[in-house]
Amino acid sequence: xxxxxxxxTRDTELIDLQQQVAxxxxxxxxxxxxxxxxSLEQVMMCVLQIVVRELEMPGALFTVPALTYGxxxxxxxxxxxxxxxxxxxxxxxxxLVVALPDNQELSLYEQDFIEGLALQAAVAVxxxxxxxxxxxxxxxxxxxxxxxxxxxSLLPQQMPVIGGYSVxxxxxxxxxVGGDYVDIVALPDGSHIMAVADVAGKGLASAxxxxxxxSAFRAMALSGLPLEEMATRMNNQHYAEGPEARGRYVTAxxxxxxxQAHSIEVVNAGHNPGxxxxxxKPVREVHASATPLGLIPSARYKSEQMDFPPGSRxxxxxxxxxxxFHDLEEFGAERLRTAFLECNSPECNAILDWLWTxxxxxxxxxxxxDDMTALAILRxxxxxxxxxxxxxxxRPSGIIAAELGETRMNESNDTAVEIRLPxxxxxxxxxxxxxxxxxxxxxxxxxxxxxxxxAVAEACINAIEHGNRLNDNLxxxxxxxxxxxxxxxxxxxxxxxxxxxxxxxxxxRKMHGEEAAxxxxxxxxxxxxxxxxxxxxxxxxxxxxxxxxxxxKEGT
Amino acid sequence: xxxxxxxxVDEIVADxxxxxSVLRFSGDISSSSRDAVLGAYGxxxxxxSVFLDFSRxxxxxxxxxxxxxxxxxxxxxxxxxxxxxxLTPHFQKVFTMVGITKYAKxxxxxxxxxxxx
Numbered sequence: 127x128x129x130x131x132x133x134x135t136r137d138t139e140l141i142d143l144q145q146q147v148a149x150x151x152x153x154x155x156x157x158x159x160x161x162x163x164x165s166l167e168q169v170m171m172c173v174l175q176i177v178v179r180e181l182e183m184p185g186a187l188f189t190v191p192a193l194t195y196g197x198x199x200x201x202x203x204x205x206x207x208x209x210x211x212x213x214x215x216x217x218x219x220x221x222l223v224v225a226l227p228d229n230q231e232l233s234l235y236e237q238d239f240i241e242g243l244a245l246q247a248a249v250a251v252x253x254x255x256x257x258x259x260x261x262x263x264x265x266x267x268x269x270x271x272x273x274x275x276x277x278x279s280l281l282p283q284q285m286p287v288i289g290g291y292s293v294x295x296x297x298x299x300x301x302x303v304g305g306d307y308v309d310i311v312a313l314p315d316g317s318h319i320m321a322v323a324d325v326a327g328k329g330l331a332s333a334x335x336x337x338x339x340x341s342a343f344r345a346m347a348l349s350g351l352p353l354e355e356m357a358t359r360m361n362n363q364h365y366a367e368g369p370e371a372r373g374r375y376v377t378a379x380x381x382x383x384x385x386q387a388h389s390i391e392v393v394n395a396g397h398n399p400g401x402x403x404x405x406x407k408p409v410r411e412v413h414a415s416a417t418p419l420g421l422i423p424s425a426r427y428k429s430e431q432m433d434f435p436p437g438s439r440x441x442x443x444x445x446x447x448x449x450x451f452h453d454l455e456e457f458g459a460e461r462l463r464t465a466f467l468e469c470n471s472p473e474c475n476a477i478l479d480w481l482w483t484x485x486x487x488x489x490x491x492x493x494x495x496d497d498m499t500a501l502a503i504l505r506x507x508x509x510x511x512x513x514x515x516x517x518x519x520x521r522p523s524g525i526i527a528a529e530l531g532e533t534r535m536n537e538s539n540d541t542a543v544e545i546r547l548p549x550x551x552x553x554x555x556x557x558x559x560x561x562x563x564x565x566x567x568x569x570x571x572x573x574x575x576x577x578x579x580x581a582v583a584e585a586c587i588n589a590i591e592h593g594n595r596l597n598d599n600l601x602x603x604x605x606x607x608x609x610x611x612x613x614x615x616x617x618x619x620x621x622x623x624x625x626x627x628x629x630x631x632x633x634x635r636k637m638h639g640e641e642a643a644x645x646x647x648x649x650x651x652x653x654x655x656x657x658x659x660x661x662x663x664x665x666x667x668x669x670x671x672x673x674x675x676x677x678x679k680e681g682t
Numbered sequence: 683x684x685x686x687x688x689x690x691v692d693e694i695v696a697d698x699x700x701x702x703s704v705l706r707f708s709g710d711i712s713s714s715s716r717d718a719v720l721g722a723y724g725x726x727x728x729x730x731s732v733f734l735d736f737s738r739x740x741x742x743x744x745x746x747x748x749x750x751x752x753x754x755x756x757x758x759x760x761x762x763x764x765x766x767x768x769l770t771p772h773f774q775k776v777f778t779m780v781g782i783t784k785y786a787k788x789x790x791x792x793x794x795x796x797x798x799x
Contacts, residue, residue, distance in 0.1 A: 271728075271760060278724055284717060479713055479745070551713060555741060576772035583743055633781025636751050637758055643748040646780050650744055653779055 152180065153239055157246045166254040170220075171195065173247045177224055181236055185225040198225050207232055209240055211248040219251050270302040270330070277303050277333055280340060282310045286318055288385045290506050294474035296482065297499040304497035305332025305374070306444045307339055311347040316386060319347040322442040322501050323378035324397065326418075335374040339364075339419075353380050353393040357419065357427035361395065364420030375420040379412070379442050383434070383503065390440065390503075393429045395419050398445055401463055405437040405507070409463060437507040439477070441466050446498035450485045457488050471596035474502040476551060479644075480596060486642045493639065543606045547586070549594040549619070554586030557604040557617070564606050565613055570677060577654040578613070578675050584647040585617040585671045593619025593669060603668075612656075615673045623662030623669030624648070687711055687718035691726055694733075696799035701730045704792075708738035711746030719749040720756070728760040733795055734786075737768025747780060754785050767795045 156176045163169055170188050174195035177186040185196030187203075199205065209222040222244050226232065232240070277299070285293045295308045305325030312318050321343055325332040342363060346356045357380060364371055377397040383390050392400060396418030399411035415428040434440070443462065450457040462481070469480040478500055485498075543564060547553045561582040565575045586602060594600040603618040630649050635641035652658045657674035692704040703726040711719065726732060734750070736742070757764050764786040769777065774788055789795040 275728060275760075283721055283724065473714060475714055475716055552710075554743070555710075573772065576770070580743075580772070580776060583741075587743060587745065631780050633751070633784050636781075637755050637785060639755065643751045643755070644745060646744040646747060650776065650779070 149235060149239065153242050153246075156180065156239075156243050160243070160246050160250045161253075163250075164254050164257040166191075166251060166258060167193065169247065169250045169254050173222065173243060176243060177222070177240060181239065182227075183224050184227060187223050189221040189223065191220075196225070198223070207237075207240070209244040211244055211251060213248065213252050219248060219255075222247065273330065273333060274299070274302045277337070280337065281308065286310060286312055288318070288383075291383075291385055292472060292474040292504045292506070293502070294478050295499070295501045296478040297497070298494065299333075299497050300446070300494050301329050303330055303333035304328060305336050306446065306497035306499035307336040307343075307376075307378075308499050308501050309340060309343060310501075311344060313348070313350070317382055317384045319353070320381045320383065320442070320501060320503075321347075321378055322397070322444060322499060323376050323419075324444040324446075324497070324499070325376050326374050328497060332374060335371065335376070339376055339378075352429075353382055353391055354427050354429050356380065357393045357395050357416075358425070361416075361419040361421075361425050361427070362423060365423045367420070372420050375418040377414075377418040377444075381440075381442065381503075388434045388505065390432050390434050391429050392432070393427050395425075395427055396421070398443060398448065398459065400440060400442040401466055402432060403439045403467060404433075404435055409467065434503075434505050436505055439466070439502065439504045441477075441481075441500060441502050443500040444497060446494070446496035447481065447485060447500060449496055450489045450498075451492070451495070452488050452490060457485060461488070469596045470598055471551070472504060472506055472598060473551070474504050476596060477502050477504070480591070483642065483644060491635075491641050542608070544603065545605075546601050546603050548598060549590045549596070549600040549602050550598045551587065551590055551596075553602075554583045554590070557586045557602075558583045560604070561606055561613075561615055564608065565675070568608055568613060568677060570613070570675070574675060578615070578673075581651045581654045581658075581673050581675075582615055582617070584651050585615070585673060588624075588647050588671065589617050589619035589621075592624065593621035595621065610677075612674055612676045616670050617673075618668045618670040621663070621669055624660050687715040689718045689722040691722060694796070696731070696796045698799055700799055701727075702733055702796070702799065703727060703730055704733040704735055706735040706738070708740075710741040710743075711736075711739055711749065712741070712743050713745035713749075715746055715749055719746075719753055723753045723756060728762060731763040731765065731799055732757060733792070734764065734766040735768050735792065736766060736773070737791070739768070742773055742776075747776070747782070751780075751782065754782070758785060763799070765789060765795045765799065767791050 159172050159176065160169055163172070170193050174186045174188070174193065177183050178196040183196065185194065185198040187194040187198050203223045205226065207224045207226060211219045211222060213219055224240060281297055282295055297306055297308050299306065305327060307321065307323040310318055310320045323336070323339060325335045325339065342360055346359060351359070364376060378395045379397040379400055380393045381390055392412045394400070394412050394414040395416060396414045399413045402410040402412065410432070412430055416425040448457055448459045448462050465481055465484045469477050471477050471480065481500065543560065545557065545560060547556055558579045562575050562579050565578050586604065589602045590596065594602065600620045605616045607614040631646045632641055636643050651671070651673060655673045656676045659672045661670050661672065663669040686709050688708045690706045692706060694702050694704055696702050705722050705726070707718065754764055766786055767789040768791065769788060777783060777788060787798070789798060
């Protein structure tokens, strides 16, 4: 077989090409090695070893962090070759310094190789830095999660059971942890000391201060100190902690509830005024008697004594509730007071639900910008839940009996059932059961009856919460009108009706706190019945929601 | 009028050997169930999956579902897996409609939940 002729020139070119391929392969292999780890030290040591072993240099080092391999002359390495490593923005990450063999300079190949290696090393160093930061971030996240769990566990886990009273607290931190604090301490004499406080600032530093505040508060509350003395001592103690603690001063409002005497005592230390609403009286605001705790030494605090007659309600809160914004407009104390006044639920959890929903709606679902904490206390009105001697009794069940035929709400059908219910959460179950019984008599299948039950319950809840604003002096009406093939339900309230139909719930937004967890009632109603219509109040007519489900005679 | 919610917490082991906290609800789940749902969840260990047992729940409304979603938010932050069982077919449908099944698996009963984990 004939050997092909290769001219000397082509032969030289071929050797050059082979050398270039070999160099590129060497650089490729070096690159693979450099990128095989996310440890900064391993990346740098790998680069130094390649320079010394592959290029047979005496030694090499990185300036920051200081790392040397082989034999290096002493600093300042004037006779060495230097290769800066820069990040994507051009900032210097570190410098690769290479010691040269005696009386030699780097060949063009060596220069190219190290420059290429330095470029790859810069990327690997930057990635290692990112990786290190990610690990740090994960560790910090875990720490914050643990801190958050601890802080949540320090909130009152169960509300005290006080005959004739309803008590509820709510606290939501803006970040993982916050500087708001709420607590309830039961004393041996049956009274309770409560506190709502706000450490200046937000986040972890404020959370640490609030934990220290908790220890001091609990110790002093249990020692039986009068509230004024307790506030004075806590102020002095906090001030004495030094300038760091003083910068994280605490606004606080302390309350002592004597449920036997039906009286409260309040001390306000630089905190937002609490609202006390008593039947037939103007709203009383409990203003600060002196500066926040820890701000100035020797402040003197004055307590205010108040009766807490039946039907009274008190709200203590942190400024996170008033400093909710819609664009540039602040929610403010006046709106908070109005919302508190509007909600007449006898159940403090429902009152706080109402306030939180109102704030969420005002902000348009914008992310929370401050820690939000509130405590509500309510004394049940006489006749509603307790007798004059404080023994808890329940409203007689006769009051919730259906008033058949009291008001005709539907003129077009002869076969109708109408009931009127107290505007109180829980009573929707009577409407639900009534609708289910009627639907069963009409021959609706079980699955449609379940759909109807949920839709009717949600319509009643909307009427009670949003139409009648939890005012249990009002009522809701429910009418059921039957035709051969359909059942129409109307739920009437005494409000003005809904203004906007909410969008469908977005579970992803809810799970990320970008949308209120609540607000699914109208969606469920629309999804579960064949027709749903919301009619606003007009010209003396009440607002109502109208639902229709149809009997599928072929399918049943 | 509202029946209130009772919650008991059981610690069990799934068929795979993984520890699980089971929140067993009974009664109604509504707006007044905050302590029974969120308070009970706050007391379970955060290093294991959580089962929600609805088999003795008589009534759930949208406010109660909202509390379940808030609890799932907390669990999601703690990277805890949530499974639910004992829901009637109707409430399985409602949970699916509001999107809960995107973040929590539903099983007909406790044995099937234990087998799947």
